[in-house]
Amino acid sequence: MGWRMSRLFGCFALAALLVLAGCGLAGCGRESGARAGSLPAGKAASSRTELVLASTTSTQDSGLFEVLIPAFEAAYPYRVKVIAAGSGEALKLGETGDADVLLVHSPAAEEVFMQQGFGLERRAVMHNDFVLVGPISDPAGVKDMKDAAAALAAIARAEAPFFSRADQSGTYARELSLWETAGVVPQGDWYKSTGQGMGETLTIADQSGGYTLSDRATYLSKKASLSLEVLVQGDKALLNQYHVITVKKARNLEGARAFLNWIVSPQVQNGVIATFGVEKFGEPLFVPNAGQSG
Amino acid sequence: MAVFWDALKEAVSLLVRGDHYVYEVIWMSLRVAGVATVLGVLVGVPVGAWLGLRKFRGWGVAATFLNVGMMLPPVAVGLFVFLLLSRQGVFGSLNLLYTPAAMTVAEFLIAAPVIGAITMSGVGSVPKEVRLQALGLGASRWQSLWVVLREARVTLLSAVVAGFGAAISEVGAVMMVGGNLSSGGHNLTGTMTTATMMLVRQGKYAEAMAFALILLFIAFLITLALTYLQRGVRRRWLQS
Numbered sequence: 001m002g003w004r005m006s007r008l009f010g011c012f013a014l015a016a017l018l019v020l021a022g023c024g025l026a027g028c029g030r031e032s033g034a035r036a037g038s039l040p041a042g043k044a045a046s047s048r049t050e051l052v053l054a055s056t057t058s059t060q061d062s063g064l065f066e067v068l069i070p071a072f073e074a075a076y077p078y079r080v081k082v083i084a085a086g087s088g089e090a091l092k093l094g095e096t097g098d099a100d101v102l103l104v105h106s107p108a109a110e111e112v113f114m115q116q117g118f119g120l121e122r123r124a125v126m127h128n129d130f131v132l133v134g135p136i137s138d139p140a141g142v143k144d145m146k147d148a149a150a151a152l153a154a155i156a157r158a159e160a161p162f163f164s165r166a167d168q169s170g171t172y173a174r175e176l177s178l179w180e181t182a183g184v185v186p187q188g189d190w191y192k193s194t195g196q197g198m199g200e201t202l203t204i205a206d207q208s209g210g211y212t213l214s215d216r217a218t219y220l221s222k223k224a225s226l227s228l229e230v231l232v233q234g235d236k237a238l239l240n241q242y243h244v245i246t247v248k249k250a251r252n253l254e255g256a257r258a259f260l261n262w263i264v265s266p267q268v269q270n271g272v273i274a275t276f277g278v279e280k281f282g283e284p285l286f287v288p289n290a291g292q293s294g
Numbered sequence: 295m296a297v298f299w300d301a302l303k304e305a306v307s308l309l310v311r312g313d314h315y316v317y318e319v320i321w322m323s324l325r326v327a328g329v330a331t332v333l334g335v336l337v338g339v340p341v342g343a344w345l346g347l348r349k350f351r352g353w354g355v356a357a358t359f360l361n362v363g364m365m366l367p368p369v370a371v372g373l374f375v376f377l378l379l380s381r382q383g384v385f386g387s388l389n390l391l392y393t394p395a396a397m398t399v400a401e402f403l404i405a406a407p408v409i410g411a412i413t414m415s416g417v418g419s420v421p422k423e424v425r426l427q428a429l430g431l432g433a434s435r436w437q438s439l440w441v442v443l444r445e446a447r448v449t450l451l452s453a454v455v456a457g458f459g460a461a462i463s464e465v466g467a468v469m470m471v472g473g474n475l476s477s478g479g480h481n482l483t484g485t486m487t488t489a490t491m492m493l494v495r496q497g498k499y500a501e502a503m504a505f506a507l508i509l510l511f512i513a514f515l516i517t518l519a520l521t522y523l524q525r526g527v528r529r530r531w532l533q534s
Binding site: 085086088092166167168187188189191192193194195196200203207208227235243 | 328380381392469473474475476477478481484489492493494495497
């Protein structure tokens with residue numbers, strides 16, 4: 001039985017080795033080092049403090065951070081770690097101090113967050129809009145309707161499949177308020193919850209021939225792989241406002257403040273945000289509006 | 295730490311109360327993983343046994359493939375199944391995407407190689423003489439095969455248990471092809487793993503904890519079963 005034991009031991013050794021190798025590649029334990037203020041290894045990162053930005057999946061999925069974060073990191077000595085969650089979870093991370101700065105789009109929940117004293121400063125950053133997307137066949141006949149709530153009511157009447165994120169995201173919060181405006185309680189086999197991010201929900205709606213409410217940015221960035229079409233847009237009730245909030249319990253408050261002031265500055269507003277997406281989609285994905293009060 | 299204990303308490307209460315969504319999800323997980331394991335046995339055991347008993351030209355390649363299959367990245371499996379079942383895919387017309395059937399296929403593809411590979415090594419380590427002796431005593435080819443499988447039964451059971459473990463703990467593939475859908479508070483295609491991910495994302499730690507507890511309990515049962523099986527063998531060896 002000796003060889004059996006040694007083979008077993010060999011397996012464990014191999015497994016341990018694989019785990020270690022995986023850590024090396026993925027960077028396990030990086031966070032603790034960064035939290036302590038410096039990193040034991042890696043020259044480029046050694047002078048950088050971590051800044052945790054909690055934001056929404058829709059912002060992440062749009063690809064904005066791939067432009068925004070490198071630009072910020074080039075200007076400031078922070079390494080930004082983006083946590084993309086629903087607005088609800090992002091705010092919760094702000095409550096617990098697990099995030100330093102938030103970029104979210106759930107105005108009602110944000111105001112509660114500020115009233116409860118979890119945030120320090122809140123500034124409008126940009127807006128885009130929500131769009132009601134669905135299959136080209138449009139079984140509920142909502143194409144080009146001007147009133148988003150009325151369109152949802154039509155979908156409910158037709159009992160056409162509708163996919164809801166049901167995940168405490170800003171998008172879901174908006175969907176709920178539209179149902180409320182429509183005076184419809186969405187219920188039945190046609191109304192399904194994915195509990196997932198915007199990108200996944202669009203894929204599911206697309207594959208199942210259903211409708212969903214999406215932010216325009218995520219829809220446009222995924223459009224190439226979808227056969228869904230924008231059916232309803234332009235309603236005021238579909239406007240999607242983003243705010244940046246510095247967290248009171250932030251571990252890196254200095255970095256959070258720097259990020260807030262940076263993202264509302266004219267050069268970022270006009271130079272980064274206003275131009276993002278133009279090259280790829282022929283139209284900007286976000287409209288900067290830090291100048292106006294949010 | 296308070297968050298942890300609150301979630302734990304609430305989780306136990308959800309399980310005791312018999313929250314219908316929680317139970318639907320548990321049942322879905324067990325059902326999909328169970329069916330996937332049965333299918334995995336039907337395919338994995340014959341293939342594994344064949345490779346364990348026969349050496350032929352290209353055997354090394356086949357055995358390597360089986361062993362690689364054991365380590366198939368679930369996310370890759372999920373992507374393949376997704377693309378095959380998607381509307382643009384080869385099997386798109388079957389409308390199987392986002393159904394328990396699609397999830398079963400994905401979990402089957404993950405469980406079957408595990409079952410096959412373990413069966414292969416189990417059958418391969420049964421001394422040749424066992425089969426020869428059976429044949430010498432007048433057993434038919436199928437009867438002698440049965441004798442070998444019986445001899446390797448502990449490894450075979452371990453294979454089944456390991457296959458089930460791989461299937462029920464799978465997240466990525468099931469999320470991709472199942473979609474974790476629910477409707478009106480009733481579960482459609484959520485499993486304990488995908489629902490846990492979703493619930494954590496929503497900050498609903500209590501429900502997430504309930505599923506984590508059940509998964510831990512299943513892992514515990516599996517480990518217990520494996521340990522028991524292995525110790526059983528050792529005892530028999532000591533006696534003989």
